[in-house]
Structure formats: C-alpha cells, structure tokens
Amino acid sequence: MMNCKHLLYGMALSALICAGPVMAQTIPSPKEHFGFNIGDDYSLANYTQAEAYFKKLAAASDRVLLREIGSTEENRKQYVMIVSSPANLKKIDRYKEISQKLARAENLTDEEAAKLSLEGKPVVWIDGGLHATETVATQQLLETYYQLVSRKDPETMRILDDVIILLSQVNPDGQELVSNWYMQGKDLSKRNMNIPRLYQKYIGHDNNRDFYMMNMKETTNISKQQYVEWMPQIIYNHHQTSPEGAVVAGPPYRDPFNFAYDPLLITGIDGVAASMINRLNAEGKPGYTRLSGSVYSTWWNGGLRTTPYFHNMIGILTETTGNPTPSKIALVPERLIPNNATPYPITPQEWKFRKSIDYSVSMNYAILDYASRSSDKLLYNIYVMGRNAIQKGNQDNWTLQPNYIASINAAYEKDKKAGLIAKSESVGRGGPEIPMKYYDDVLKNPALRDARGYIIPADQSDFPTAVKYINSLLKSGVLVERATAAFSVNGKxxxxxxxxxxxxxxxxxxxxxxxxxxDHPNDFQYPGGPPVRPYDAAGWTLAFQMGVQFDRILEGFEGPFERVAYGELQNAPAAKVTPSAGGYLLSAAVNNSFIVVNDLLKAGIEVSRINSAQDKMPAGSFYVPAKGLAILQKSGVEFGTAATGVKGKPNGAVKITPAKIALFDQYGGSMPSGWVRWIMEQYHFAFQLVYPKDIDQGKLRSKYDMILFISGGIPPVGRTEPVWGRMPKEDEVPAEFRGWLGSITPDKSIPQLKAFLEEGGNIVTIGSSTNLAYHLGLPVKNALVETKDGKEVNLPGDKFYIPGSILQVNVDTSLPSNWGMPAKADVVYNNSPVFHFADGAEAQGIKPLIWFGKEDSLRSGWAWGQSYLKDGVAAFVAPVGKGKLYAFGPEITFRAQSHSTFKLLFNELYLKK
Known part of the structure; x- marks a missing residue:
C-alpha cells in the first residue's frame, strides 16, 4: 500500500486516495490465482497462467471485454483486454467509431471534430512483455489489470468513466519460455534468464524492429488494433532496463526527432511525460531520468512506441530496472547531482522486484489520469494533426530538413566569398542576416516540393514484391487506392x-x-568530436529496401481510382499460365519465382537456369519443362508468378538441384540468423540449423553443400571470447541444450570451415561474418582504415561514420551470383565491412560482386565521410580449393525487409549440374 504522505498529487487527490482502494471481493487476486503476489521475489507467471487469469477476471468483472486478436508464431492466442466502465463498454463500438473518425480526420469540420471529441473517450494502449526477459514489463501488466478491474477508489472510478483502456501481452510465446525457464530452478539463487533460444520464435529482441514491415504474426495483430481498429491516442510500451544508477528512463526524449511529425506530436509527448514524472516525484519514487539521461530519441520508425509517431499517436517508452532475483541500484556518482535529466536522483540501494512493479503501475495510472483529465484535448488534437496532414498533402509543401538548410548556408557563403553580398545585407541583429532570396531559392523551389502522391506501376518487373510493400502500408492503416483502368499522369x-x-x-x-x-542530421557530441549514435537506424526507406519502382507526383492528380478498404490486404494479380509443349520461363527478377522453383524441385520436376537474357527474360531465369504446368498454374494464382511459354529448352540452360543448406545459429539464438530462417521458410528453401559444436566435429562436406553465416557468426581475427557475450557452462543448462553451446574459434572451427571449402563446399557470409575471409588469409583487406604511426587503424568516427542507412552500389549483372539484379541496387549498410583487393586477388580468381562507385552513395540516412567508400568492394566471391566463399558486407537480408537484395542470397542456394 502506498504511503499517504506521498499522495498529495493534484487537487484533493490525497483525500481521495488515502482512504485506500476498496477491493471487490469477487475478483480473484493474483496470489489467489498464481499462488504468489506479482512482484514477489523469485516468482514469475507464465503465459498459460496469465491467459487463464485474463479470462477469469473478464468472466468475473463487468469492466472487461476480452477480445482475441490473432495467433502468435507458435500458435498461442493473443488478446486485448478492453477495460472501462460498464456504461462505456455498452457503447464500445460507438467510442471506437469516434476514435477512428478523429484519427483519420476525413470529411470533418473543426466544429464536428470538437463535438465528437466531447462525446468520445480517449483510447490508451498499455502493453507488456514484448522483450520477454524484461520481466518487469511482463508482470506489471497483470498487476495493472487486477488493480483496474478490482479497485473502487475515486481515481480509478473516474479513469474508468473517462478512458477506454487496452491492455495487451504482446509476446505470449516469450513469456511462456522465459517464465518456465526461470522457474524451473529449485535453487532460488541460481534462477536465471540464460534461455537457449530467441524469445520470439524467429527474431527475439528484434520483434521491436518489425512495426513498419510487420512480417511477424504478433506485429501484424498489434498493428491492426492500433492503426486500423482502435487508433489509440496514447500507446505505452513497457521495457527494461534503466541506465545504471536510475530506476526509470522515460520521456521526454533526446533530439533529433523526425521532420515528418506534426509539432503537436512532440509537445503531446511532453505533456504525458510531465504527468508521469510528477506522479513519481509526488509519491516519493526517485530515479526517473529523461532527455540526455538516456539514449532514446524520436527519430526512428519501426518500434512499437516509435511507429505510432508517424500516425499522430503519442508513443511512450519506459525502461525500468528490476528482476525477480533481487538486485541493486548501482552507485553512479554523476547521477547523484540533480539536473534537468534526473531531477530527483535515487541513492544506491538494494532493490526488490515489487518496487519495480509499483513504479510501473504508478506510471500507468499517471498516463490514465492524464488521459482522463485531458480527454477532449487528446481526441481533438489527434484530429488536428490528421487535418494538418491532409492539408499539407493538398497543397505545395516543403519539409524542412538538414540538406535544405545546408544548401541555404552554402549558397550564402559562396556569394559572400565572391563579394556578392552587400554590407547592408550581411549584418542583422545578433549576427548575419541572410537575405530571403536564399530561402526562396531552396524552400520555394518547385522541384523540391513534397510529393502529392506516389504511383506504383503494375507493369514493373517484380510486381508481387511491390504488392507486399503495399500490404505493409495497409497493415499500418495507410489509405491506398487502386486503378480500375489504364490512366496517364504527366504524360506517362x-x-x-x-x-x-x-x-x-x-x-x-x-x-x-x-x-x-x-535525412538524418550530422550529430556529434561537439564540433570535431565523435558521432552520437542513433538509437537504431538513421535511414530505412522501405520502398528502397524492397526495390519497389514508383513515381513521385508533385501536383494533384486524379484517375479511375477506387479506395482499398482500410487494412484490406492485397494479393498479387493472378498470372494465367497456359499449356506450352516446349516448357516455360520464370523470371529471375521476381523474388516469388524462387518459391515456385523450390516447389517444383520438391515435386521432382527438373529446373534449369539460362545463362543469358532471352525471350524478354533476364539472365538466370528458370526454365521449367511442360510437366511443371500444374504447379506453375497454382503458383500463378497464389504468388502472381507469370510463366512464359517457350518453344523448348534454351541452349546453354544449366540444370539446378537443391543444395543441402546449413544455417548457423548458437545458444541463446542469433537474431540475424533467425530472420534468415524466417525468409528461408517463406521462400520454401529446406535447411538445417548448425551450432559451433557441429562445426567443430568436422566432416562437414559429407553433410552439407552450403553453410550460411549471417552477421555475428564469425568473430574478428584475434578475438577469443564469444561474439554474443558470456556463454553458459554445460552444467548450467539442461542436457538437451548442451549441444547448442560453444562459439566459433580460430583453433577448432576455422580449420573445419577451411576444409569444407577445399573439399567443394560453399560458404555465404554476411556483415561481420565476412571476417572469415581474414581468418582464411585471402588477399583482401579492410578499406576503412588509415595509417597512423606506421600502422593501419580503423577510421575514427569523426572521419567516417555510417550507421544503419541505405546506400547505392553497382552490380555486375553478368555473374550468376547477381542474376535477376539491376545494374544499380540499394543496400542496407550498418557500419558494414568494405574491402579492397590486395595483390594477387585477381590471379587467385577473386571477383567483385557489388561495389561502390565514384559518386556519393547515400540514398537514405546518414553518411559521414562517404568519400572513403568510393571504389570500395561491398561483396566478392573467392575460390577456396574446390569451393567458394561469398562475402557480402551489406546486410542483404536485413530484418527480412531488404527484398531487393534477397536474390544475392537465393542465387547461391542451388547446385548447378
């Protein structure tokens, strides 16, 4: 129970709350259901127990509607608990309708919106458990659910009257795995979170990187609720843990914020943030840090709390310390002096799990209290942001961004040096006054306007992938139209x-x-100093990643367009395949062709690849004999893959067979490998997971044709510790998982990989796993170095720094590795390796696959010192004995988003006879 002296929070609040919450006797408490209180030391509820509790409370209370929203990747059910007053729940469909209308802001006047904002109820989403080892987040949801359903104090009753609350466990599979793993230990002191695999079937921690792509079932379920169904005005995403010496890291967040936002979004975050920190301070709960006190910004899209920003929704993230195993608040002297980042520091102390639960519930209540008191403002403001967005899309608009400002300054400085600036124009109050013409030349330049719209032509080479891109927009609640007839815009x-x-x-x-x-700003700790690392990526433009062809239209345009219903996913147009006695060609430029080929090969139908372009098909396209017709027809409907009839098997076509593929993984799970596992399943490639001990046992060539090492699989030369941190000892894990332990080592693993190559096996490495080239002593070297004191050292961040961004590369389309690719391609670069060939590389048969040109390569994001990239090799193939090593520096399979470069992997996964 809270201490009443800390509850003087708002007008007369102490009088309301100090009477103490009156618990309804018919609502079973967590202890009655789970056998322990939420927050008890060494105790965690798993998802099976939580699901039963969700249902039990929903059946016992008239404050809850329990809605199933979909299944997880491991086929558990996912729910949203709609919590509000019984009167509100009777009108829940009306309140949802009002929330949708105000968020979409279509065909509403300000007066109509104001009226709806008074009638409606704000919708607040509160979740837990996305990152399953962050157990504070998982368990606080249960406690919050119980308190909202059972308490009868005035504040709770007011919140229930005023607010629609959506509570959701957003990673059921992870909660089940982590809680069961932790609770299995009988010795309480040895309970741990050293789980053997990822806590989301494929992607683990990266499940918070999927919210604009929505590859995973869980992400799709959540996004539908947020962007198609409910349109919450506030989305609160709980995480763990805080920076050392703090209890909570929360809003407001540090710069930069994304230039696409409405200013009301940023100041709206500030309003919610003030309510949260004020409540904790009033309750005597110190240790909340914000702004520069943590690493979180509002630049990036893709997370559960960041994607809402791009939908005019206030996204809140907190990172809270605590574990079921008692812990400590560490001594960090720098955090003990109050400042704007940490106004109320916490002193070093022992820390109990229950304290973290109490902080979390307090912050939940702070947000709900804010929503209650600001009900009509929240509803009206989301309308205003939507209205403003519609207005900007209907008129000429220039988004203010760094490259425009740099252009203004550069033009002014150039004219100033040339003596073209009159003295009377060059000085203003407090410094130089730049004439308006420089502003007009850039920010009134018609060519630099924002687009009024985008057209994705149906006749592009890989339209099925373009449809996948459209579906990512539809899942995110974007309004999409489809042409019902041919049309023209601007003469095209x-x-x-x-x-x-x-x-x-x-x-x-x-x-x-x-x-x-x-256009990420150049962000350094101080002029000439090291860069400030973005929270995640700096650039991610999905249309570029997926290789979608589109046209930007700068003027208003109309046509024979019909609206696609919100959230209604599209299928690629069915391709009709007619009988052809001579067989068929499938385009190598279409990603879905690889699905069809794999299905054909599994059915025992011979498939070949052509060595040169013919019949309007690019080199590498697949020849399928006539007996493959049934599969081609089925796939044409399901995957939109067009098969063109030909007179016969083309000359020079080379038969392919499936390779025996091993995909590297390790104890605890590799996220980059997990993404590829998901990709391989989607495209119907058969494969087997292998672990370090499997590699060390040798005889690899008798088992596999191809081994895949995605980023993080191969350590740098000279490193002896595991890439992913401490590996548990064998006696710390059950026997069934001990075969997964270990790591790739220079003394045991590398010789076995070298032998595999020499005996005719092939290895694909991506990102940091291209370290294998250095372990093998190949004549390639790091291009991103400088000579200092006679030694080569890595370029420092103040000279070269490219965090996650999109860069353009040149592609040798004549090589089989690049079949189906365009001559220039966009790749995901994330501090990725870049190579130069050393003497002897060409004689050894090493060939560049993709490389950077002489021009600047940045397409989206942030690239400091990109001149160092020029002429650098981004990927190469090297013969090693009878086999080949493929080294791809860029992240060609990045989070299963970079569809435009999937073929760089897929092309290697067949044997050529």
Whole structure:
C-alpha cells in the first residue's frame, strides 16, 4: 500500500486516495490465482497462467471485454483486454467509431471534430512483455489489470468513466519460455534468464524492429488494433532496463526527432511525460531520468512506441530496472547531482522486484489520469494533426530538413566569398542576416516540393514484391487506392491494377517515411568530436529496401481510382499460365519465382537456369519443362508468378538441384540468423540449423553443400571470447541444450570451415561474418582504415561514420551470383565491412560482386565521410580449393525487409549440374 504522505498529487487527490482502494471481493487476486503476489521475489507467471487469469477476471468483472486478436508464431492466442466502465463498454463500438473518425480526420469540420471529441473517450494502449526477459514489463501488466478491474477508489472510478483502456501481452510465446525457464530452478539463487533460444520464435529482441514491415504474426495483430481498429491516442510500451544508477528512463526524449511529425506530436509527448514524472516525484519514487539521461530519441520508425509517431499517436517508452532475483541500484556518482535529466536522483540501494512493479503501475495510472483529465484535448488534437496532414498533402509543401538548410548556408557563403553580398545585407541583429532570396531559392523551389502522391506501376518487373510493400502500408492503416483502368499522369501511361498512395491523408508522416529518403542530421557530441549514435537506424526507406519502382507526383492528380478498404490486404494479380509443349520461363527478377522453383524441385520436376537474357527474360531465369504446368498454374494464382511459354529448352540452360543448406545459429539464438530462417521458410528453401559444436566435429562436406553465416557468426581475427557475450557452462543448462553451446574459434572451427571449402563446399557470409575471409588469409583487406604511426587503424568516427542507412552500389549483372539484379541496387549498410583487393586477388580468381562507385552513395540516412567508400568492394566471391566463399558486407537480408537484395542470397542456394 502506498504511503499517504506521498499522495498529495493534484487537487484533493490525497483525500481521495488515502482512504485506500476498496477491493471487490469477487475478483480473484493474483496470489489467489498464481499462488504468489506479482512482484514477489523469485516468482514469475507464465503465459498459460496469465491467459487463464485474463479470462477469469473478464468472466468475473463487468469492466472487461476480452477480445482475441490473432495467433502468435507458435500458435498461442493473443488478446486485448478492453477495460472501462460498464456504461462505456455498452457503447464500445460507438467510442471506437469516434476514435477512428478523429484519427483519420476525413470529411470533418473543426466544429464536428470538437463535438465528437466531447462525446468520445480517449483510447490508451498499455502493453507488456514484448522483450520477454524484461520481466518487469511482463508482470506489471497483470498487476495493472487486477488493480483496474478490482479497485473502487475515486481515481480509478473516474479513469474508468473517462478512458477506454487496452491492455495487451504482446509476446505470449516469450513469456511462456522465459517464465518456465526461470522457474524451473529449485535453487532460488541460481534462477536465471540464460534461455537457449530467441524469445520470439524467429527474431527475439528484434520483434521491436518489425512495426513498419510487420512480417511477424504478433506485429501484424498489434498493428491492426492500433492503426486500423482502435487508433489509440496514447500507446505505452513497457521495457527494461534503466541506465545504471536510475530506476526509470522515460520521456521526454533526446533530439533529433523526425521532420515528418506534426509539432503537436512532440509537445503531446511532453505533456504525458510531465504527468508521469510528477506522479513519481509526488509519491516519493526517485530515479526517473529523461532527455540526455538516456539514449532514446524520436527519430526512428519501426518500434512499437516509435511507429505510432508517424500516425499522430503519442508513443511512450519506459525502461525500468528490476528482476525477480533481487538486485541493486548501482552507485553512479554523476547521477547523484540533480539536473534537468534526473531531477530527483535515487541513492544506491538494494532493490526488490515489487518496487519495480509499483513504479510501473504508478506510471500507468499517471498516463490514465492524464488521459482522463485531458480527454477532449487528446481526441481533438489527434484530429488536428490528421487535418494538418491532409492539408499539407493538398497543397505545395516543403519539409524542412538538414540538406535544405545546408544548401541555404552554402549558397550564402559562396556569394559572400565572391563579394556578392552587400554590407547592408550581411549584418542583422545578433549576427548575419541572410537575405530571403536564399530561402526562396531552396524552400520555394518547385522541384523540391513534397510529393502529392506516389504511383506504383503494375507493369514493373517484380510486381508481387511491390504488392507486399503495399500490404505493409495497409497493415499500418495507410489509405491506398487502386486503378480500375489504364490512366496517364504527366504524360506517362500506367496500367490498370497500379496502386496509388496519396499524401493528403492523416497518416501522411508514415507515407512520406516509407517512400522518401531520411535525412538524418550530422550529430556529434561537439564540433570535431565523435558521432552520437542513433538509437537504431538513421535511414530505412522501405520502398528502397524492397526495390519497389514508383513515381513521385508533385501536383494533384486524379484517375479511375477506387479506395482499398482500410487494412484490406492485397494479393498479387493472378498470372494465367497456359499449356506450352516446349516448357516455360520464370523470371529471375521476381523474388516469388524462387518459391515456385523450390516447389517444383520438391515435386521432382527438373529446373534449369539460362545463362543469358532471352525471350524478354533476364539472365538466370528458370526454365521449367511442360510437366511443371500444374504447379506453375497454382503458383500463378497464389504468388502472381507469370510463366512464359517457350518453344523448348534454351541452349546453354544449366540444370539446378537443391543444395543441402546449413544455417548457423548458437545458444541463446542469433537474431540475424533467425530472420534468415524466417525468409528461408517463406521462400520454401529446406535447411538445417548448425551450432559451433557441429562445426567443430568436422566432416562437414559429407553433410552439407552450403553453410550460411549471417552477421555475428564469425568473430574478428584475434578475438577469443564469444561474439554474443558470456556463454553458459554445460552444467548450467539442461542436457538437451548442451549441444547448442560453444562459439566459433580460430583453433577448432576455422580449420573445419577451411576444409569444407577445399573439399567443394560453399560458404555465404554476411556483415561481420565476412571476417572469415581474414581468418582464411585471402588477399583482401579492410578499406576503412588509415595509417597512423606506421600502422593501419580503423577510421575514427569523426572521419567516417555510417550507421544503419541505405546506400547505392553497382552490380555486375553478368555473374550468376547477381542474376535477376539491376545494374544499380540499394543496400542496407550498418557500419558494414568494405574491402579492397590486395595483390594477387585477381590471379587467385577473386571477383567483385557489388561495389561502390565514384559518386556519393547515400540514398537514405546518414553518411559521414562517404568519400572513403568510393571504389570500395561491398561483396566478392573467392575460390577456396574446390569451393567458394561469398562475402557480402551489406546486410542483404536485413530484418527480412531488404527484398531487393534477397536474390544475392537465393542465387547461391542451388547446385548447378
């Protein structure tokens, strides 16, 4: 129970709360259901128990509607608990309708919106458990659910009257795994979180990186609730843990914020943040840090709390300390002096799990109290942001961004040096006064306007992948139109079936973010100092990653367009395949062709690849004999893959067979490997997981044709400790998982990999796993170095720094590794390796696959010192004995988003006879 002296929070609040919450006797408490109180030391509830509790309370209370929202990747049920007053729940469909209308802001006047904001109820989403080892987040949801359903104090009753609350466990599979693992230990002191695999079936911690792509079932379920169904005005995403010496890291967040946002979004975060920290301070709960006190910004799209920003929704993230195993608040002297980042420091002390639960519930209540007191403002403001977005999409608009400002300054300085600036123009109050003409030349330049819309032509080479891109927009609540007939815009003709995405819609920030380059500011700790690392990526433009062809339209345009219903996913147009006695060709430029080929090979049907372009098909396209017709027809409907009839098998076509593929993984799970596992399943490639001990046992060539090492699999030369941190000892894990332990080592693993190559096996390495080239002593070297004191050292961050961004590379389309690729491609670069060939590389048969040109390569994000990239090799193939090593520096399979480079992996996964 809270101490009443700390509850003087708001007008007369102490009088209301100090009477103490009156618990309804018919609502079973957590201890009655779980056998322990939430927050008890060494105690965690698993998802099976939690699901039963969700249902039990929903059956016992008239404050809850329990809704199933979909299944997880491991086929557990996912729910949203809708909590509010019984009167509100009787009108829940009306309140949802009002929330949708105000968020979409379509065909509403300000007066109508104001009226709806008074009638409606704000919707607040509170979740837990996305990162399952962050157990404070998982368990606080149960305690919050219980308190909201059972308490009868005045504050709770007011919140229930005023607010629609959506509670959701967002990673059921992870909660089940982590809680069961932790609770299995009989010796309490040895209970741990050293789980053997990822806590989301494929992607683990990266499940918070999937919220604009929505590959995973869980992400799709959540996004549908947030962007199609409910449109919450506030989304609160709980995480763990805080920086050392703090209890909570929360809003407001540090710069930069994304330039696509409405300013009301940023100040809206500030309003919620003030309520949270004020409540904790009033309750005597110190240790909340914000702004520069933590690493979190509001730049990036893709997380559960960040993607809402691009939908005019206030996203809140907190990182809270605590574990079921008692812990400590560490001594960090720098945090003990109050400042704007940490106004109320906490002193070093022992820390109990229950304290973390109490902090979390307090912050939940702070947000709900804010929503209650600001009900009509929250509803009206989301309308205003949507209205503003629609207006911007209907008129000429220039988004203010760093490269425009740099252009203004550069033009002014150039003219100033040339003596073209009159003295009377060059001095203003407090410094130089730049004449307005420099502003007009850039920010009134018609060519630099924001797009009014985008057209995705239906006749592009890989339209099925473009449809997947459209579905990512639809899952995110974006308004999409489809052409019902051929049409033309600005003199260019487009076929029926093309998609149109206009920017005159409420979710315009998300539309711009998915089509346009991100322009991350140059962000350094001080002039000439080291860069400030972005929270995640600096650039991610999804249309670039997926290789979608589209046209930016700068003027308003109309056509024979029909609206796609919100959230209604699209299928690639069915391709009709007619009988052809001579067989068929499938395009190597279409990713879905690989699905069809794998299905054909599994059915025992011979498939070949052509060595040169013919019949309007690119080199590497697949020849399928006539007996493959049934599968081709089925796939044409399901995957939109067109098969063109030909007279016969083309000359020079080379038969392919499936390779025996091993995909490297390790104890605890590799996220990059997990993403590839998901990709391989989607494209119907058969494979087997292998672990370090499997590698060390040798005889690899008798088992596999191909081994895949995704980022993180191969350590740098000279490193002896595991890439992913401490590996548990064998006696710390059950026997069934001991075969997964270990790591790749220079003395045991590398010789076995070298032998595998020499005996005719092939290895694909991506990202940091290209370290294998150095272990093998190949004549390649790091391109991103400088000579200092006679030694080569890595370039420092103040000279070269490219965090996650999109860069453009040149592609040798004549090589089988690059079949189906364009001559220039966009790749995901994330501090990735870049190579130069040393003497002897060409004689050894090493060939560049993709490389950087002489021009600047940045397409989206942040690239400091990109001149160092020029002419650098981004990927190469090297013969080693009878086999080949493929080294791809860029992240060609990045989070299963970079569809445009999937073929660089897929092309290696067949044997050629």
């Amino acid at each position: 003709n487009y076929p029926a079936g093309s998609y149109i995405v206009k920017t005159n819609q409420a979710f315009r920030p998300h539309v711009l973010d998915m089509f346009e380059p991100q």
